[in-house]
Amino acid sequence: MSGLWLQVLFGGLTSGSIYAMVAIGLVLIYRATRVLNFAHGEFVVLGALVTISAARTLGTALLPSIVAGVGVATVAGVLLERLVVRPVSRNPHFVLILATLAASILIRGVMMIVWGKDTLRLAAFSGEDPLRIGDAAILPQTLWVIGSAVAAVALLGAFLRHTAYGKAMRACAENPVSASLSGIDVRSIVVLSYALAAAIGGLAGVVIAPIAGIDFQAGLLLTIKGLTAAVIGGLENLYGVVLGGLLLGIVEAYGSAYISSVLKDALAFAILIGVLMVRPQGLLGTRAR
């Protein structure tokens, strides 16, 4: 009994970590351009698929494949900003986010042509033998996932707090006009935000690929889950959305273990709607007026 409880907790932390990594990217982009990026899940899928293909060609060495996957996702992030968001940036936000939705359809179409419609999988980083913790059996890959999320959050936090670029990013998020007046190149900060966000998304795809099979259309649901986590957390606050992601993952895990696995997604959105009805600005968000 207690073994199941612990096992489910790890399952929840694993998917929660992925949701959190997707949500962090969404928040970075939101803070830089006030755009909800509906193409964000595509970065995750792209990172995973490129890594899988690279691992097949390169053979044993996994690290170069991961670098390739994350790198391609990063480039996709920069291209999204330059080719899609920037050309329409003078339109209302409404149009901006629908443009990212259009981009997501395009990226998905390209991925379908390149990788086909089959579900692909990556070999686990440290084998498939489960670790025993008490009565629970835990796949080593789940530790990679959780570890990557912790590392991503910690590094990003340090970057934002301690480096000049990070401080400039925070300044732009607060007030782009005055940031620009104090000599910050807002344009390059925006590009940096998209690149970082896409890189974190790509990494999420790479680490989850051995556990969950990835196909060309997995991105949409990831986007929706990431958005849910981001909105639960309050959209602006990095730690809030990490909390939102973990909460979402854990509730889903216990929900599908103890209530019904089919209703897992429904439960997630029920929580979202519940949170928003009580706190329309999200858990750690501040009310904008």
Place this chain on the structure above:
Amino acid sequence: MTGTAGTMTGRARTGWFVPVALAVASVPALALHGSYLMGTFSTIAIFGIALVGLDLVMGYGKLLSFSHGAFLALGGYVMAILSARYGVPVLAGVAAAVVVNVLVSYIIARATLRMSGYYLAVATLGFGVIVVQLLGSLPDYTGGWSGLTGMATASLFGWRLSTDFHFYVAGVVVMIGCMAIARNLMASRFGRAVRAMGDDELAAEMLGIDSARYRIQLFVLSSVFLSVAGSLYALSLRVITPANFDIVVTIDMVLMLFVGGKETLWGPVLGAVVVRLIPDLFESLDDYKTIMEGLAFLAVFIFFPRGLAGLLERLARKERLPPRPQAHRSAHGVLTQGAAAADRTAGGAPLIEVVGLAKSFAGVAAVSDVSFALTQGQLKAVIGPNGAGKTTLFNLLTGVLRPDAGTIRVRGRPLPDGGPHEVSQRGVARTFQTPRLFDSMTVLENVLVGRHGTLRAGMANGMVPLAGTRSEERQAVQRSHELLALVGLEAVADAAVTTLSFGQRRLLEIARALATQPAALLIDEPAAGLNESEKRFLGDLLIRLRDSGLTLLLVEHDMSLVMRVADEVVVLDRGKKIADGTPAEVQRDRTVIDAYLGPEVPVAAG
């Protein structure tokens, strides 16, 4: 009077819209009868119905809602379950589907009402996923993921719907009806309110439009269109599965709407034709369908944001420049029928009375302990340096902000606390520092939105306008022309507001505020950005308004204008009132000179 131009042309055109639409629709019916493409066309017609509903919320209402797939699904499933499991006749099933969708959409609208923009988008997206999953996981009722079969064949008045051709005919008839209804509605009082909200919610509220109420009505109405479309869709598919209403379908519908052109009559249908027909014509391209969709969608956003219908409209119509306006000064009696003159406050009591008003932002006092009174028929000016709290004062007086302390009384009663629309209904109108017009509308329509509170027509009257509604509308149009004449914009009544000069935008905003028949008009820095002759015209206008009995409160930096028109002046400095009196008294006041006017004022001239 040029009479019923502008907004009314939309309605006049509906007269021949129906025959034209039927003629167009008969082409595929005759040409493709028996072809496999007939099925595609029946789906196009059904999606056309759904898209007209989606356009109401997403196009005109500018609400980013992704719940339409869910309403399509609920509509289809309620009808199908009643028919397949309980043998309910199809038409009764459709009626039940409408009832269920009305209830559900009302609840969803209430629940998400407080959410803005993105939060609404994600919450409604979530709702869409929940509905599809529930449908899939309740196999006892819905047939689960493998689908629901066994619906009866629909028969309408003895005519059985069994082939693609039948569904095409039924779909087209319903679709054209829906298009006509939506068209009427969007040209009506209801539609103007919705479009105004979509353009600028605060400005709409300030004209007495209860945006929360209209948002709910719009949402519910759209779900009715979607239940009808969903029922027809289910009937035409014969076997429905939750995947037919998946989130991908929801997104496809958004794509169709934007490709076709939102907020246009033909856009929804055009979008459905393009997005549905092209892939079916080139079946060999199936693998590239998604890429093509993505490219088409992106191209629309980047190159022609108004979609195909917008593009065609632009090609068809040569741009005409509106004639330059002539300001004319003889508009006597325009205001005498308004509430301004009709309002008789008993015994000279103040119209607006402010006592001990205070408001601070993050510890900084924007307004502190301000008291003054505005009596009937008075023109009072509020002056003070930048940051003195003038605009905050206006926002407090109009219910945009709530005071931390103090009271505001209008005609002896406390200011209503339900937001700006209630303040407007109480007879207080305002203009903004930078004019906030409804940019998707004509000059005349902007003023007509101002008439909102004086008109009665509701949603049903808007869909099918009967004699009473039409005559009410005619009077409103006439009255709006009079107000435009008053501010010298009559000649540009039918121009798009985006073509107006800055000065004209200001005057239009004043006319629009006057259209609400206010007892008091609050004007925020009207002279800013105007040239000398425009300022003179504005000053004359303010005096004429005051002389006709209107009470005015004016925030203004232009001292010569203030000294010329104001009966009394209140001076604010750093949130506090430092003087209150006639212009002459204020000009001599030591504190005022030190704080604001400075020693060398343009007083000597006056």
